[in-house]
Amino acid sequence: MLDVSGPAAVPRKNGELVFETPWESRAFGIAVALSERGAFDWEEFRKELISEIKETEKGEFARTGKWSYYDIWTASLEKLLIAKGIITREEMKEGVTQVEASWEHDEATHHHNES
């Protein structure tokens, strides 16, 4: 069996990234895994995505030409999960604060260890 590493190979083999950043891959994985587990129907997520896309096309994209697909994806996911009561805004706020604090701590520790 020939190793198909030509044009139709998995994108990474072509040097193209499926996900450009780690957070994109997590955002993707979370949405798919949650849907597989029945937290929501894919169609519900898609509806959210469609409305988010429409808003962005009229808003930021029309103004700046910037198109950040996974930003839109993540916003859709958050909106859906909050609407379904699976997470709350407060939890997200608190969670982000914790994550950013832990990043700062990691940086401080890293610099300390280097000096």
Added chain:
Amino acid sequence: MTSESSPHLEKAHSESSSSPPPFSGTYPILESDIAARVQALESILLEKGLLSSDAIDRVVEAYEKDIGPMLGARVVARAWSDPKFRARLLENAVVACKEFGIGGNQGEHLIALENTQKVHNVIVCTLCSCYPWTVLGLPPNWYKNPQYRSRIVIEPRKTLKEDFGYDVPEEKEIRVWDSSSELRYFVIPERPSGTEKFSEAELASIVTREAMIGVSEVKKP
């Protein structure tokens, strides 16, 4: 639309993580770094027992390693080699693809579109980014961009020529298929001449993702 047609739109994407999305009224989204938001989201879901990191890892790995256009290429190669398989594929793509161990996704119909001397097919999702994941993996950035999604429907022949360098012969009818949650399409491109002696594996190696989306043809090798 007056936005510039720019291949750099895709590059801008990864650098945008530091700029928060526009805030509007009932928008629940926090104005903070998106990477932090995704990490926070994962933590919260883990704590609530709704997901495991492993589950997320498995999904990511599947689409980074196992699921991609090489699957569709093998399906196309067999359709080219075996008329009975081609017939089965056109009749019911989900069932036919199972012969390659390609699973279907719940609630999705996969439809194979046959390019002929008279008809050229091309796929799009005008509303979002629906795409035949099971045979092509995840869509390229340009497929998800507003430009492609609107232009290919309004002026397909011009778009294919200007954006993809593909000059569809005048005598061919171009059919644009709009995907949805339930209906995912992929294209069986025409087999180029000069491949009569190719094995299936060799045929698979010349089938490109772009040809299975319909924005190009498979060139004579």
